[in-house]
Structures are given as structure tokens and as C-alpha cells.
Amino acid sequence: MASTDIPLTSSEIGNLWMTYQEKTMLLRFLEYFLENAENEEVKQILKATYDSSDQIVTTIKHIFEQAGAVIPLGFNANDVNKGVPKLFDYLYEPMFLLMISKIEVPLFAFHSTMSYRKDIRELFKQLTAESQEMYDQCVQFLQEKGALSRPPYMSMPTEVTFIQNDNYLSGFNLFKDKRALNAIEISLLHHSIETNLTGMQLMIGFAQVAHDKKVKEYFVKGMKLSKEVETTLGEFLREDYIEPPATHAGKATNSTVSPFSDKIMMYLTNLLGSFAVGSHSLGGAFSLRSDLPLALAKLAQKIIPFVKEGGEIMIEHGWMEEPPQVEDRRQLTKT
Numbered sequence: 001m002a003s004t005d006i007p008l009t010s011s012e013i014g015n016l017w018m019t020y021q022e023k024t025m026l027l028r029f030l031e032y033f034l035e036n037a038e039n040e041e042v043k044q045i046l047k048a049t050y051d052s053s054d055q056i057v058t059t060i061k062h063i064f065e066q067a068g069a070v071i072p073l074g075f076n077a078n079d080v081n082k083g084v085p086k087l088f089d090y091l092y093e094p095m096f097l098l099m100i101s102k103i104e105v106p107l108f109a110f111h112s113t114m115s116y117r118k119d120i121r122e123l124f125k126q127l128t129a130e131s132q133e134m135y136d137q138c139v140q141f142l143q144e145k146g147a148l149s150r151p152p153y154m155s156m157p158t159e160v161t162f163i164q165n166d167n168y169l170s171g172f173n174l175f176k177d178k179r180a181l182n183a184i185e186i187s188l189l190h191h192s193i194e195t196n197l198t199g200m201q202l203m204i205g206f207a208q209v210a211h212d213k214k215v216k217e218y219f220v221k222g223m224k225l226s227k228e229v230e231t232t233l234g235e236f237l238r239e240d241y242i243e244p245p246a247t248h249a250g251k252a253t254n255s256t257v258s259p260f261s262d263k264i265m266m267y268l269t270n271l272l273g274s275f276a277v278g279s280h281s282l283g284g285a286f287s288l289r290s291d292l293p294l295a296l297a298k299l300a301q302k303i304i305p306f307v308k309e310g311g312e313i314m315i316e317h318g319w320m321e322e323p324p325q326v327e328d329r330r331q332l333t334k335t
Contacts, residue, residue: 024074079264092250098138104131149245200226209258273307
């Protein structure tokens with residue numbers, strides 16, 4: 001039996017549907033960025049990402065058509081407005097793609113572990129590789145331009161040691177100084193702050209151009225929440241005399257003319273918020289100093305209702321496309 005003759009499983013349908021939403025969103029942003037990008041190398045990265053994403057969307061359409069499934073709506077030309085002033089300045093395009101790649105790489109790798117049909121496994125393997133390549137290109141370019149801070153350097157370990165007592169786990173000892181952050185904790189903090197900086201500029205830009213009053217107020221909340229995340233996590237680094245990541249590039253301009261629909265901006269914000277919750281959960285799980293998981297959990301407790309509010313706004317405006325759903329047997333068997 002050919003791979004394509006095997007019915008799609010629920011997880012494969014759901015993951016393909018999610019990928020279609022994310023990729024059609026990305027295509028609309030890429031169309032806008034391609035129109036405004038000034039650096040030729042950036043244009044090449046954007047064009048390569050556009051072509052690969054467009055091909056993936058076509059492939060998913062074909063898979064759904066073969067399976068007799070309706071094609072999702074996703075996002076289309078109505079969600080991007082060309083010919084408007086730039087909303088973000090110098091080098092924001094590769095910073096945006098770097099942020100997206102940090103979502104896509106683990107997401108598509110995760111989807112591949114939930115795929116059983118050979119062609120679907122191959123598709124998510126391809127998606128993971130393409131997202132990793134996008135990450136590599138953006139990191140290389142931004143480092144060459146001096147627009148991306150490397151994580152902090154530290155002395156090389158010269159011997160193997162073991163934790164001697166549970167003081168290592170304490171971050172709240174009133175009578176002793178906290179231990180210094182370890183390499184794993186620094187890497188997680190740096191990653192969260194770096195991604196949040198790009199997201200914060202996105203929220204600033206979105207807040208300036210949103211049409212709907214409630215949507216605009218929501219993005220202002222996103223601005224303030226992003227600032228709180230950066231300040232809170234940055235303080236952990238500063239306590240050990242480590243400067244948090246920063247960049248001179250990728251700021252929001254003073255434009256108030258929207259390149260995007262409120263719908264697509266809300267979707268992206270909801271996507272980023274959901275992954276922020278996961279990132280903070282991961283950071284808490286791998287942090288051994290007790291004050292770090294607590295701080296990350298407190299931030300997650302603020303991000304979760306923010307994401308929920310965004311979902312409610314999208315539902316209120318009819319912007320949230322419903323994922324494929326299993327048959328409601330309780331409803332079907334009612335007498």
C-alpha cells in the first residue's frame with residue numbers, strides 16, 4: 001500500500017492544520033518584508049524562505065485534497081497591505097525570522113514525532129531542516145552586522161565536580177549569598193530575553209497601527225508584559241555582573257499605518273505568547289536555583305491570561321479558525 005493511501009491520523013491532521021496556519025501567516029509577513037527590505041543579502045534570505053514556505057503550503061493543500069479534507073482558510077492577501085510606510089527599521093527582517101525559527105525548529109521536530117505516515121514524517125523532517133537553515137542564515141548575518149549579542153562567555157571547566165549539599169538549590173537564603181548562575185541557567189535566560197526583545201518591538205509596532213480599540217489596548221498590554229519579562233530575567237544576569245542581550249537594530253518606526261490586518265497580528269501575538277509559556281516552563285524545569293523557577297512561573301501566570309484574553313478577542317471578532325474536531329458522539333447519540 002502506498003503511503004498516501006493510508007488515512008491521516010488525528011495528530012497528523014492537527015499538525016498539518018497548525019502548520020498551514022503558521023506558514024500562510026509567515027508568507028504574508030514575508031511579502032511585506034520583501035517589499036521593504038533594503039539589504040540584498042536579507043532579500044535573498046527572505047526570498048528563499050518565501051519560496052520554501054509557499055511550496056509547503058502547496059504540499060499541505062495537496063495532502064488535504066487527496067484525503068478529502070477541506071482546505072483551511074489561514075491567511076491571504078486580505079491580511080497584508082502593501083505600499084505603506086515601514087513599520088520596523090534597520091535589520092528587523094532577519095531578527096523577525098530568527099524569532100520565528102526559534103518557534104519552528106522545536107515545533108516541527110515535535111510534529112515529526114507525532115507523525116506515522118511516511119510522507120508526513122518526511123514533510124516535517126524537511127520543515128525542521130529548512131527552519132534550522134533559516135536560523136543559521138539569520139544568526140550568521142546578524143552577527144556579521146554586529147546586531148546580535150552572543151551569550152556571555154565564561155571560564156572553561158577544568159575539573160569534574162559534584163553538588164555537595166542542597167544549598168546549591170537555594171535561591172532564597174537570607175544568611176548567605178546566592179550561588180552564581182550555572183551555564184544552563186544563563187543560556188535559558190539569554191534565550192528568553194533575546195527572543196523577547198524582538199517580540200517587544202513587534203508589540204510596539206502592532207500597538208501603533210492596530211485599527212480596533214480593544215486590539216490596540218491588547219497590544220499595549222503586550223508591550224508592558226514584554227518589558228516586565230526583560231526586566232525580571234535581566235536582573236538575574238545583572239546580579240552576577242552579566243549584561244543582558246541588547247541590540248541597536250530592529251526598532252519600531254513612528255508609522256501609524258498598518259501593513260497587516262488586526263486578525264493576523266492577533267494570531268501571531270497569540271502564537272508567540274503560547275510559546276513563551278512553554279519556554280518559561282522549560283526554563284523552570286532545567287533551573288536548579290529555586291528562585292529562577294519561581295520567577296519564571298510568576299511570569300507564566302501573567303502570560304497565560306494574556307494569551308487567553310487574545311483568544312477571546314479573536315473569537316469575538318470571528319478571527320479564530322476552528323481546528324478539525326473529532327465527531328461528537330454524545331451529540332450524535334442523543335435521542
